């Protein structure tokens with residue numbers, strides 16, 4: 381099968397550096413990501429830095445107008461060359477009630493809303509011993525704990541889907557296990573796409589096959605989740621997972637089968 385990669389809908393820049401100045405969590409500028417995108421022949425590039433709720437890696441709210449202006453400026457140069465840049469955000473799911481770390485005031489400036497679950501910023505002052513104690517405690521109750529956590533996170537995802545108009549859920553099931561069947565059914569109903577990450581394990585081949593068995597009409601994006609410009613458009617891993625799982629490539633919105 382031959383295919384063309386139309387776009388990369390999940391890339392990070394130096395704006396994913398939280399309270400620090402720049403380039404620690406992700407190294408590229410918006411323009412550096414755009415350069416790689418155009419060199420690889422992509423027609424869409426989404427800049428989706430971490431939501432502002434993450435102290436270490438989050439986008440700083442006060443930078444939103446600057447990022448918007450920069451993307452609008454770059455689009456004047458790059459659209460005539462065939463590349464459109466969209467301003468997105470990879471918002472964090474921050475409560476069991478499905479609340480994200482972006483409000484209407486923030487969302488009105490962006491073109492596309494991605495949502496993912498990430499571990500909160502862990503203050504460095506918390507000692508390893510403390511974490512080990514928690515983990516140890518949890519492991520003693522493992523079967524109960526895991527079941528309960530899946531239930532809590534799944535509900536949080538479903539509520540977030542009700543609360544916001546989310547375009548793509550990033551790496552669903554990575555970092556916190558969820559009931560992918562329930563989330564996929566809801567996404568199909570709402571028109572929210574699921575991400576097949578080239579960087580994270582989920583969606584895995586197994587998860588993709590479970591969704592395929594549901595016979596629902598759901599869309600996917602295969603994304604790089606690039607944190608360095610060179611990774612923009614590197615979708616091989618995700619494409620391989622989709623192929624093994626036998627996903628209909630017509631349902632992958634940023635890939636076009638050419639033969």
Ligand SMILES: [Zn+2]
Nearest residue numbers: 470496550551
């Ligand atoms: Zn993420």
Ligand SMILES: [Zn+2]
Nearest residue numbers: 390392470605
């Ligand atoms: Zn990401």
